[in-house]
Amino acid sequence: MKFGVVRFPGSNCDDDCYHVAKNVLGIETDYLWHKDTKPLSEYSCIIIPGGFSYGDYLRPGAIAKFSPIISSIKEFADKGGLIIGICNGFQILLESGLLEGVLIRNKNLNFICKDVYIKVENKNTPFSKTEKNILKIPIAHKEGCFYCDESLLNKLKSNNQIVFRYCDENGDITEKVNPNGSLYSIAGICNEKGNVLGMMPHPERCSEKILGNEDGRQIFQSIIDYLS
């Protein structure tokens, strides 16, 4: 089992994802430079980390989708490889067409960094066979408000592609606990095949006891269990 963490210029959660994969979970892990064009066949899971690829000056992920590594990632996805995009990684997956929908500016227009609760809506993906149904995971973004038209929302629902939704600590989903105004409180979705996941919350930020919360680790553990 081998993980790859993609580095775009402006990625800033690359070291965090690498640390959790390699040092916390003990998985062999490589950094992958965005200009690389080699096939990714030696990897079992690709992590596209958070950050501000190309400064996010145009639109988050809009320039990153032109990086050479994106075509290898698409090929990897077509072959059924696991890909998890976190925060800016989610934005990049949407811009590259590996997932459907858009992420727009948070409802309050500000960057928000805080702990939120998410409910696991679909436990049947490689990423979400978690012990708990409700996870406490921090968010840290300015453009995290998920949006799509009604037909796509219906499709996401009927295909069980909605994996995580914002909720309160008891699992109740209300507008009050929807931190960024996301449609249907969507915090994470997958593709139809279920091998590509995008999520706004940062599981790598809560995978160690010293940080006071290990809920995020359950997502990585789910991936490892699936691959083992």
Place this chain on the structure above:
Amino acid sequence: MSEITLEVAIEHGLKVEEFEKIIEILGRKPNLTELGIFSVMWSEHCSYKSSRVHLKKFPTKAPWVIQGPGENAGIIDIGEGYAVAFKMESHNHPSFVEPYQGAATGVGGILRDIFTMGARPIASLDSLRFGEPDNERTKYLLKGVVSGIADYGNCIGVPTIGGEIYFDKCYNGNILVNVFSLGLVKKDKIFYGYAGGVGNPVIYVGSKTGRDGIHGCSLLASDEFDEKSEEKRPTVQVGDPFTEKLLLEACLELFQHDYIVGIQDMGAAGLTSSSVEMAGRAGTGIFMDLDKVPLREKGMTPYEIMLSESQERMLIVAKKGYEDKVLEIFKKWDLDAVIVGHVTDDGFLTLKYNGEICAKIPVKYISDEAPVYNRPYEKPDYIEKVNNLDKNGIPEPDDYNEILKKLLGNLNIANKKWVYEQYDHMVRINTVVLPGSDAAVIRIKGTKKGVAMSSDCNSRFCFLNPKRGGMIAVCESARNVACSGARPKAITDCLNFGNPEKPEIMWQFKESVEGIAEACKILDTPVVSGNVSFYNETSGVPIYPTPTVAMVGILDDVNQHITQWFKDENDVIVLVGKQNEELGGSEYLAYIYNIIKGPIPEIDINYEKRLINALLEMNENGLIKSAHDISEGGLAVALAECCITGKKLIGAKVELNVEKASAALFGESQSRIIISCDESNLNKIKEIADKYNIDFLRLGVTGGKELKINNLININIIELKEIYFNAFDNYLKKI
């Protein structure tokens, strides 16, 4: 080129005698480029000409200090092969003129100061001061500064984990934006700003040079404001955090190798200060061909190129023969990197432009022999008038509950989550104690260590008594760090004052510096870096003296960190330290009665030292569950914070002897810490307090749904929590 006259020199902010000295040094009149170079290097901001004689009073050495003042940042050893580099800097004037870019480039500048030493920045703090909340510009400035810090820090991926925000009318015309950053470096991988080795290539890397920020340091930061200050907006630089992120990663990659002899960021005074200071430290000269400097627009003159403060640029002195290796790394990160010159042995800064020499100045005269002023100082008249408080003449309030609620909803005391939730305070996954406790704590991956940091300054205290105010700033930041379980080790400071040419301002400065120096000596926490910001005056009205202190402390075992809030019901609440009933200088007097009067609280630094040592010993023995420093708002506010800032809301029932209730509840006596513990540990805690000769007072127990203090205070803690956490939102919603 037209003749340089005295008038032109004065327009550059130089004094008559300074212009004469330039002519004496050169043996001729300077040309415009040379005049520009002298004017920025001899500006107050770059030369510390008014402050230097006093800054020498600071203790700067200790066995753990690797680098003291004089470099881009101070460095201390934290053990296990690692060191931390840190510094605080002001960006006050630019932030007042253009809050978003001013604050953003403040962050960018301090981060470069850290990574130029070879350290990866891993945490920032921001100490911000604004005018009165109701002042028409305050909200605009607050929103602009906070989003400027957020957008820059978040993008580059350095967590902003704490700081402070105060509002006071003394800042109506001059806000303060003091930015602190701390970086981690392996002890054997530290780099310096040093242009050694004759013939070594000088390499320019990063953003192209544009016309922004010219004279930012000399005309903007080294003069008072007046009604025309808006016109100075073009002197504010524009930040590009993405380019800085590339520059950071490229530099850190470069530092893995042995290709360079020195590196320095182009901050204030840009290419001028970086080249001159590096050559100055090495005792060498530098030759640069300005035609090679990457430019943002055509037709820039040598004067503009040398004085531009365009952001995200660094100057590197590489080892001869390794140029290509250096250039290759920057190419990988899509950054400009160009050889612009070389190190010489003649001791001159020599500049070529259009094939001709356009400036030639002896380096040591611009760097080391800048003018130094021992400016006259005089105790201002106001000091006597404001230090005659008759405590007993202050009436007791009818309802102490109402006062406590008002104080908790006061923006100077209320929770700052509106601010810190806009900052990414978790990226790099080291933040062990998040914003909202006494000090923020980060872990150092791969070691057992933790680093705690806190920035503090009560400027009202400093106004009323600058020397004692300076001592208190150091003691409070040390206490905050200790309240997180860390041992205070060293400080950096940012000394914000009015116009130093006025004797009463110079007196405030001298007194504050002496206070800080004395406290640092006794607490054994040397000053390793810092910054002075003068001329914080508008139309002749100065700010309160504001010497902001940022203390850095070390936890040998990060698992032993503590937080301020109560953890369990039925724990014992103890006050360690002296419960004096002092009211002078308090937030209570200022906010409720609009009285700004001293005497400010007493401070005994030796007592403070014993208190900190006692607290750390209690914590290291696992005896305490929480620790919280008592500061603005006094005992009552501190107890409320213990009840409402944790995950669980826990009430408290407290009984203590009081003489003057308002002073007991809301007075701000120093060297006091509220701790909570299991009843079974109480005797051991008392033994430690006795051993260090520290006062120990059992206050009561935790539990219930109210905060009760004698028969004075009895309020539901949910109500307190709502007031405390919603004050900022409510203020910003109000139109």
